[in-house]
Amino acid sequence: MQPVLASFLTDVDFKSVLYIVAFSLFIYGLSGLTGPKTAVQGNRIAGVGMVIAVVATLLVDPFHNWFLILLGLAIGFGVGVPAARQVKMTAMPQMVALFNGVGGGAVALIAWAEFRGTGGFEFTPTYIVIFSLFSAIVGSVSFWGSNVAFAKLQELIDGKPRTLGALQLPAQLLTLGGAIACAIAITAGSTSEILIVLLLVLAAIFGLLLVLPIGGADMPVVISLLNAFTGLAAAAAGVSLDNQALIVAGMIVGASGTILTQQMAIAMNRTITSVIAGGFGGGGGEAAAGPAGASGGTVTSTSASDVAIQMAYARLVVVVPGYGMAVSQAQHAVKEMASLLESKGVEVKYAIHPVAGRMPGHMNVLLAEADVPYDQLKEMDDINGEFKRTDVSLVIGANDVTNPDARNKADSPIYGMPILNVDESASTIVLKRSMSSGYAGIDNPLFTDPKTSMLFGDAKASVEAITEELKAL
Structure with missing residues (x-):
């Protein structure tokens, strides 16, 4: 019985079937990665396909050194799984x-x-x-x-x-x-x-x-x-x-x-x-926060209480997340703040730039982790038309993707890059640690715009402070 089973398991047709099943699961799993709701399931399906592919590969030839194979699998599992589970979203x-x-x-x-x-x-x-x-x-x-x-x-x-x-x-x-x-x-x-x-x-x-x-x-x-x-x-x-x-x-x-x-x-x-x-x-190099922007304009500082009042009486608030939100892990605090605003009758949306953060979908994943409703996450092309009727845009650590020079300054290195048009909002609040430039290494005139106020500090701490002020209103 065992020789028959062994012959069946190493049969070329059986292995071909396993390969077909494996890459069918790869393709089906990949299709699940097209949306946040199905991404986790898609990743798991593709993972099952990979397990099947590995098993099929081990059946190809009568391997003799199973010790090295199992040792390699153990090392890979021991290094890969903890690394993937412990890595921060910013990394x-x-x-x-x-x-x-x-x-x-x-x-x-x-x-x-x-x-x-x-x-x-x-x-x-x-x-x-x-x-x-x-x-x-x-x-x-x-x-x-x-x-x-x-x-x-x-x-x-x-x-x-x-x-x-x-x-x-x-x-x-x-x-x-x-x-x-x-x-x-x-x-x-x-x-x-x-x-x-x-x-x-x-x-x-x-x-x-x-x-x-x-x-x-x-x-x-x-x-x-x-x-x-x-x-x-x-x-x-x-x-x-x-x-x-x-x-x-x-x-x-x-x-x-x-x-x-x-x-x-x-x-x-x-x-x-x-x-x-x-x-x-x-x-961008670090620059200390100060009253004057690098471009020569005047920076207007604000406080958490003023931001809370401004947003509490707004009709539409658009949150613009960036790498600063990822660094401070502020997504859960942002969700709590948004829920509080919604309880006061304020409409809240999130503007997502395709390359905000350090990889595509970075902001989507962070906000999905905080259970932000998917229908509130608006891609750049969908949200840009909304800024003209937006009362407050809250920019959390985003820099280059909100830089108006991309539209207005022909000699700027980012000229022509599609951006989020937050400067068209009635007012803009920017949460940043300092006046440092973004990863492109250039100044952002949005920070010295008369309609813009800067709230300096850690993004998570700033959002939590705003939330406490909203609760007191």
């Missing part, structure tokens, strides 16, 4: 960058292992060699580029663009060309392991040179782009390993990452080419 982009880099690095190492296991791709079909080497180059680029993105977002290095000056482009072309030359030599029949090692090293240097010149403001776009790279590398590895599930999963990641990158670039009114060219957004 989610860094985690995405780091995990994406690990995926790219794994693909590159698989290509190296295949090279060694086949004696330098000896007697291996040419198309398999090409796909393996493609995955090696792209995987290495993704690994090292993602680590630079992680370091910039984690502020292990500053977000300023770092280049070699006039040597930047020649260095990029030289390293990429060298990696491709190594790949051509291997494809032509060379079995020297030095070539595959040199290919990985040159691709790594190219990955560093690719991301280091890109400023902190563009890091979310870069992470999405590198995620697409990793997906393509994984799909190529799937071809070389004859693994259908890996091919499909890699193509899904590559396609979705590419679409997301394009959407983010459009949201910033930039091209992907201009992002890769770098040189934009070096991160």
Whole structure:
């Protein structure tokens, strides 16, 4: 009976069925990520698909070293699960960058292992060699580029663009060309392991040179782009390993990452080419709060009691969340404040910019965590027409996405970027720690607008203070 069962479990048709089920769950799960209500369920469905794919893969060949396989699974589980559960929402982009880099690095190492296991791709079909080497180059680029993105977002290095000056482009072309030359030599029949090692090293240097010149403001776009790279590398590895599930999963990641990158670039009114060219957004330096703005205007400070009175007698209040809300974890306090305003007959809406925070959907996830009703979350195109009838816009830590220079100042680095038109509101309250600039590293004239008042301090503490004042009214 056992030999029959073993034969059935390792049957090619049975494994193919498992793969089909797995990538069907990938696709169905991905469709659930299109909305906050179904995102958690979609993620779980895709996770089940991945478990099935792993099981099917382990049935492909009679593995002999189960100890190493189980050890690898245990280490991955032991590191990945606690890291994912304990990471703060403010650090989610860094985690995405780091995990994406690990995926790219794994693909590159698989290509190296295949090279060694086949004696330098000896007697291996040419198309398999090409796909393996493609995955090696792209995987290495993704690994090292993602680590630079992680370091910039984690502020292990500053977000300023770092280049070699006039040597930047020649260095990029030289390293990429060298990696491709190594790949051509291997494809032509060379079995020297030095070539595959040199290919990985040159691709790594190219990955560093690719991301280091890109400023902190563009890091979310870069992470999405590198995620697409990793997906393509994984799909190529799937071809070389004859693994259908890996091919499909890699193509899904590559396609979705590419679409997301394009959407983010459009949201910033930039091209992907201009992002890769770098040189934009070096991160804002801290500046002490004071009466005069950097642009020469006058800053009007306010108090929690004044803000409470202003909002309590408003008809429509629009909350504009940004990275400052994420840093202070103020979403629950914001929800409590909004509920109190609604109990007083004030209509409350939330204006969500596509690139607010450090990754797409950052604000949506935070507010969903605080049980803010989904119908109150308004995307930029839906809410911009509402600002002219808005009595108070409450900006919580958002900076570049509310900067009127994007509309009015042709020589501004962000000119043409779609923004939330909060300056069209009857009045604006901005909650910030200081007058520091945003991640793009430029001043925001909204802060010195006569209709704007600044409430300085930690966002969560400020919102809680406003809530207490509202209760006293």
